[in-house]
Amino acid sequence: MRHPRAAITRATLGLIPGADTTGFAHNPEPFVPGQSFMPIHRLPRALTHPYLLLTLTVLFWSGNMVVGRGMREAVPPMSLAFARWTLALLLTLPFAWPHLKDLRGLSSRQWTILAVLGVLGVGAYNTLAYVALVHTTATNAALLNSFIPIAIIALSWLMGHRPSLLESVGVGVSFIGVMTILSQGDPAVLAGLSLNVGDLWMLAAVLSWALYTLGLKWRPAGLHPMALLASFTVIGLLVLAPLAWWELASGAVLHLSTPALFGIAYTGIFPAFLGYVFYNRAVGQVGASRAGLFIHLMPAFSTILAMFFLGEAPRAYHFFGITLILSGIWLTTGFKKG
Numbered sequence: 001m002r003h004p005r006a007a008i009t010r011a012t013l014g015l016i017p018g019a020d021t022t023g024f025a026h027n028p029e030p031f032v033p034g035q036s037f038m039p040i041h042r043l044p045r046a047l048t049h050p051y052l053l054l055t056l057t058v059l060f061w062s063g064n065m066v067v068g069r070g071m072r073e074a075v076p077p078m079s080l081a082f083a084r085w086t087l088a089l090l091l092t093l094p095f096a097w098p099h100l101k102d103l104r105g106l107s108s109r110q111w112t113i114l115a116v117l118g119v120l121g122v123g124a125y126n127t128l129a130y131v132a133l134v135h136t137t138a139t140n141a142a143l144l145n146s147f148i149p150i151a152i153i154a155l156s157w158l159m160g161h162r163p164s165l166l167e168s169v170g171v172g173v174s175f176i177g178v179m180t181i182l183s184q185g186d187p188a189v190l191a192g193l194s195l196n197v198g199d200l201w202m203l204a205a206v207l208s209w210a211l212y213t214l215g216l217k218w219r220p221a222g223l224h225p226m227a228l229l230a231s232f233t234v235i236g237l238l239v240l241a242p243l244a245w246w247e248l249a250s251g252a253v254l255h256l257s258t259p260a261l262f263g264i265a266y267t268g269i270f271p272a273f274l275g276y277v278f279y280n281r282a283v284g285q286v287g288a289s290r291a292g293l294f295i296h297l298m299p300a301f302s303t304i305l306a307m308f309f310l311g312e313a314p315r316a317y318h319f320f321g322i323t324l325i326l327s328g329i330w331l332t333t334g335f336k337k338g
Contacts, residue, residue: 050282050286051294054278054279054286054294055297057282058294058298060274061275062301062302063305064275067266070263071259073255074254074255074259075255075260075263075264076253077130078130079247079252081243082240082244083268084264084267085233088268088272088273089237092230092233092273095226096224096229096230102223102227103223113215113219113220117216118231118234118235118236119236120208120212120215121209121236122237122239123235123236125212126240128208129202131198132199136201141198142298143193144202144203144206145205145206145295146295146299149171149289149293151206152213153167153171154210155214156288169331170328170332171293173331174329177320177322177326177327180324181300182299184317185320216288279291290332293328293329294329299321
């Protein structure tokens with residue numbers, strides 16, 4: 001029989017969002033469905049439903065952590081973050097190029113907002129999460145990361161937005177589902193976890209993500225989404241570049257084998273670029289609180305990925321936890337039409 005802690009670690013690899021994604025939450029300027037990040041508005045409506053886009057995004061993020069942890073011996077974390085966001089920028093520029101001229105008309109205050117959001121979303125979250133994973137276990141990081149939807153609602157409350165009773169209950173039910181999977185159905189497992197300095201870094205990452213998501217309501221109105229994405233990515237890369245340089249100067253070594261290059265390609269194309277595009281479009285339609293709740297789907301997808309790629313058989317607590325997660329999401333989204 002496998003050691004429970006080992007099983008938990010593998011089952012929770014996907015709980016940390018791989019893309020430094022955001023949502024256009026509560027922006028005074030309404031989201032225009034035709035104003036897409038890329039030509040996804042040309043697809044059939046069923047393929048661009050916000051909940052489908054959120055589900056695909058979370059699937060990309062879950063796969064990102066599996067790939068990222070598999071590459072940790074070949075590509076140091078800061079270098080991986082810099083490489084994947086460089087690739088994401090190259091993918092973004094063809095769509096953003098016609099709209100970059102709009103950046104020239106921004107005021108100093110608007111540039112300050114862009115800088116803060118770019119640092120929080122692209123630069124800070126990944127950096128803090130990667131540092132956390134050096135000092136803490138995947139289980140602890142996954143446990144703390146699952147507080148992101150709760151942090152979004154709590155900060156929204158402080159900013160004057162009062163979540164409905166169903167939203168609060170839905171988050172609570174899905175959170176219990178996450179805890180069920182993390183603990184393998186045994187509360188004693190969670191009680192036995194000990195906190196360390198890495199957990200403080202992870203809490204900082206959770207806070208940066210929540211602030212970033214909610215802070216997007218102050219994004220410059222009228223700026224094309226792809227120009228906004230490009231500006232955030234450039235700002236984030238300016239933060240990540242010295243960190244990656246310091247990492248390599250400190251003795252970290254890159255081993256760019258074929259699997260490592262494929263891994264970088266995956267993290268840049270799916271979690272960083274497509275995940276960002278899908279998540280932003282969806283959040284513009286359903287709001288930050290409901291979109292953030294989909295993060296709780298990560299342990300469900302991790303279970304599925306572990307079954308296919310690691311040969312792990314799902315247990316009863318997996319199905320029970322997934323049922324609770326889906327029930328919580330349904331409570332939050334099923335009674336309210338976007």
